[in-house]
Every structure is written in C-alpha cells, then in structure tokens.
Amino acid sequence: MSDGGELAEALRRIFERRRSAATPSDILGILGSSNNDGNTAALASAVFAPLPNAEIISLSNLAIASYDYQNRHDSDDFLPLAEKLAAAKTIVFASPVYWYSMSAQMKVFFDRLTDLTKAHKELGKALAGKSVFLIATGGSPAPPSSFEPPFAETALYFNMHWGGMLYQPGAEAVNTGAAKSFANRIAGGDREASARAA
Numbered sequence: 001m002s003d004g005g006e007l008a009e010a011l012r013r014i015f016e017r018r019r020s021a022a023t024p025s026d027i028l029g030i031l032g033s034s035n036n037d038g039n040t041a042a043l044a045s046a047v048f049a050p051l052p053n054a055e056i057i058s059l060s061n062l063a064i065a066s067y068d069y070q071n072r073h074d075s076d077d078f079l080p081l082a083e084k085l086a087a088a089k090t091i092v093f094a095s096p097v098y099w100y101s102m103s104a105q106m107k108v109f110f111d112r113l114t115d116l117t118k119a120h121k122e123l124g125k126a127l128a129g130k131s132v133f134l135i136a137t138g139g140s141p142a143p144p145s146s147f148e149p150p151f152a153e154t155a156l157y158f159n160m161h162w163g164g165m166l167y168q169p170g171a172e173a174v175n176t177g178a179a180k181s182f183a184n185r186i187a188g189g190d191r192e193a194s195a196r197a198a
C-alpha cells in the first residue's frame with residue numbers, strides 16, 4: 001500500500017505537527033504498528049489528512065514499558081501521552097491485525113491504561129465523554145470478530161463514546177472514499193465530544 005516518498009512525506013508532516021501545551025490537538029491518533037511507513041500508517045494518514053487540529057503519535061517512537069503493579073515506570077513516555085489523551089476531545093486508535101488481535105505496542109499501551117484507574121485516576125476520569133474510533137488493516141478481507149471489542153469495551157469502561165472502526169485489507173491501495181467518509185464520521189464525533197465537554 002505504501003507509495004514511497006510521497007507517503008513518507010505526508011506521514012512526516014502529520015507526525016511532526018507540533019502542538020504547544022496551550023493548544024492541544026482536538027483529535028489525537030495513536031498508531032501502534034511495527035512500521036511507521038506501513039499499511040496502517042497509510043490508512044491513518046489518509047483519514048487524518050482533512051482533519052483540522054489533529055495529529056498522529058506513533059507508539060513505536062515512544063518508550064512505554066509493560067504494566068507494572070508497583071508503578072515503577074512512571075517516568076517513561078506513558079504519562080505525557082496520557083496527558084495528551086486527556087486534553088484531546090477525540091481519540092483514534094490505529095492498529096494492524098497481528099495474530100488475530102491488536103499489535104503488541106497497542107496492547108502494552110492498553111495495559112498501561114490501568115495506571116489511569118489507580119495511581120493517576122484524575123487522568124482516567126478526564127477521558128469520560130470523549131469520542132473514540134479505530135482504524136485497522138489486516139491481511140484478510142475482514143478483521144477477526146474478536147478484534148474490535150477490546151477497543152470498544154475499553155472506551156466504554158472509561159465512559160467514552162465508541163464511534164466504530166474503519167478496516168481495510170493492508171495489501172490494497174488506500175480506499176480514499178472510505179477514508180474520507182471515516183474522517184467525516186470522526187469530525188462529527190469530535191463535534192459531539194466538544195458539545196459534551198462544553
């Protein structure tokens with residue numbers, strides 16, 4: 001699906017959009033793929049291209065340790081990312097299907113959300129009311145039925161609103177029409193989340 005330099009440049013622009021703390025991104029994408037220039041990144045960048053005040057952060061560029069019952073990893077990259085999540089209105093996860101489930105990077109990140117139910121409860125509470133979406137690619141024509149529920153259930157656990165999934169077989173060219181209509185859905189979910197936050 002990758003289109004060489006053009007895609008890499010588009011991704012670089014999206015990844016490198018810098019936001020100051022005073023103007024956090026309304027729409028925050030969390031990419032969990034082993035390839036920052038891969039199929040999931042391509043689909044996510046097509047969806048994000050028309051969205052204003054949006055950015056994608058790749059978990060592969062961060063150091064986030066596995067969940068620890070004693071919270072010994074408080075100084076890694078998880079908490080700054082959790083603060084960005086808390087400041088956003090809408091969260092968009094992007095993961096390939098790896099062995100019938102979310103990527104390992106995404107699973108480590110999801111396990112660390114446990115920190116937001118214990119030592120950092122205030123950040124967990126701040127997630128309530130946000131809209132959440134999922135972008136996914138896989139080798140099969142359709143995702144496994146077990147793929148979407150952990151994302152949807154986790155969103156509901158934190159009292160967020162589940163907006164649904166866009167899935168595409170990774171080997172196919174990005175379906176720009178589907179990407180655009182999912183971007184519209186995300187923009188609608190973001191307006192609803194903003195209204196809930198007002």
Ligand SMILES: Cc1cc2nc3c(=O)[nH]c(=O)nc-3n(C[C@H](O)[C@H](O)[C@H](O)COP(=O)(O)O)c2cc1C
Binds near residue numbers: 169
């Ligand atoms: C480690 C690994 C495991 C995979 N497991 C599956 C799988 O269980 N089901 C599937 O449909 N595709 C599977 N695939 C194919 C990927 O989901 C597909 O190529 C995807 O578009 C890759 O996205 P990426 O470029 O972001 O890594 C797997 C690929 C890899 C590298």
